[in-house]
Amino acid sequence: EPEVTQTPSHQVTQMGQEVILRCVPISNHLYFYWYRQILGQKVEFLVSFYNNEISEKSEIFDDQFSVERPDGSNFTLKIRSTKLEDSAMYFCASSEVPSDSDNGYTFGSGTRLTVV
Amino acid sequence: KNQVEQSPQSLIILEGKNCTLQCNYTVSPFSNLRWYKQDTGRGPVSLTIMTFSENTKSNGRYTATLDADTKQSSLHITASQLSDSASYICVVSLGGYNKLIFGAGTRLAVHP
Numbered sequence: 001e002p003e004v005t006q007t008p009s010h011q012v013t014q015m016g017q018e019v020i021l022r023c024v025p026i027s028n029h030l031y032f033y034w035y036r037q038i039l040g041q042k043v044e045f046l047v048s049f050y051n052n053e054i055s056e057k058s059e060i061f062d063d064q065f066s067v068e069r070p071d072g073s074n075f076t077l078k079i080r081s082t083k084l085e086d087s088a089m090y091f092c093a094s095s096e097v098p099s100d101s102d103n104g105y106t107f108g109s110g111t112r113l114t115v116v
Numbered sequence: 117k118n119q120v121e122q123s124p125q126s127l128i129i130l131e132g133k134n135c136t137l138q139c140n141y142t143v144s145p146f147s148n149l150r151w152y153k154q155d156t157g158r159g160p161v162s163l164t165i166m167t168f169s170e171n172t173k174s175n176g177r178y179t180a181t182l183d184a185d186t187k188q189s190s191l192h193i194t195a196s197q198l199s200d201s202a203s204y205i206c207v208v209s210l211g212g213y214n215k216l217i218f219g220a221g222t223r224l225a226v227h228p
Contacts, residue, residue, distance in 0.1 A: 004159075031214065043160065043205070043218040056214050091159050098214045105150075105216075107159035 002026040004108035006092050012114045013082055021077045021111045025094030029104075032075045033093040034067065036060070037110075043091065049075065050098075082115045089113075118143045120219035122206050128225045133196055137222045139189040139206030147211035151180050151191045154203045154221065163191070163204075196226045 005024040013019050025032050034046040048056040049067055064080045075094075079086055089112050095105040120141045129135050141149070148167045152160035164173040164180040166189075172181050177194045191204055203221035210217060 033215075035216075035218075042220045045215040045217070048214040050214070058215075089157075093159075105162065107161070109159045110157070112157070 002106070004092055004094055004106050006090075006108035006111050008111060009109065010112045010114070012116060015084060015115055016081050019079050019082055019113065021079075021090050021092075021113070023075045023077075023092030023094075023108055024073050025075055025092070026096075026104075026106055027073070029094035029096050029106075031055075031095045031098060032067075032069070033095075034077045035091045035093065035107075036088040037091065038085075038088045046077075079113075082113075084115050087113060087115045118208075118210060118217050120206050120208050120217055122219040122222050124222055125220070126223040126225070128227060129196055131196060131198055131226055131228050134192065134194050135196060135224065137191045137193075137204050137206075137224070139191070139219060141187050141189070141206070141208045141217075141219075143187075143208040143210060143217055145211035146184070146187075147209040149180075149182055149189050150207040150209070150216070151178070151189075152205045152207055154205055156202075160205055160207075193224075196224075198226050198228065200224060201226045 007022045032049045037043045047061045066078045068076050089110045091110045092108045123138045150165045151163040154160045163178050166173050166182045168184050179192045182189045205221040206219040207216045
């Protein structure tokens with residue numbers, strides 16, 4: 001079964017450093033997403049991306065965050081200057097069609113980001 | 117405010133027993149409602165998805181119901197197995213916006 005692949009599975013970084021989280025969505029999917037889950041809390045939407053641009057973003061997704069699809073397969077989330085409160089599990093997801101109608105919305109296994 | 121509330125927060129049952137998890141939502145505009153299973157440290161995995169017009173949807177031992185009038189959903193698990201131990205998350209898709217709104221989940225523990 002097709003998978004969304006995320007790397008690394010765990011990243012530790014110092015406060016103030018930049019991190020890039022990487023995702024390889026399912027190959028025929030056109031919509032890409034990032035979500036985060038702070039330990040013990042709900043999964044929260046960060047951003048959706050389609051046709052090389054952001055289609056939706058939450059209030060969490062401020063200027064320190066950016067997303068990019070640098071080539072035909074990767075989808076990345078960059079956090080410019082990490083803060084302690086950025087420590088969370090970050091999930092990438094992809095879908096063939098928008099979430100209004102999709103039954104193939106697939107999540108990756110996540111990257112656990114720890115900011116020290 | 118768009119919210120998804122789940123109950124109970126956690127549940128312990130014996131292997132072989134049935135259980136029902138509840139979800140209430142105040143999401144508008146509503147597009148569809150999904151139930152996901154999330155193992156610790158893993159990504160959510162889809163169990164069912166229901167649109168406004170669907171009342172029930174089954175996936176093996178999982179049966180979800182939806183009452184769009186009262187904005188309630190339930191997930192019934194039949195003949196539980198040890199591998200059912202996980203968090204079960206109710207998720208609503210916000211109509212016209214390409215994003216999902218998650219509940220906090222119910223942590224289910226199945227004991228032998």
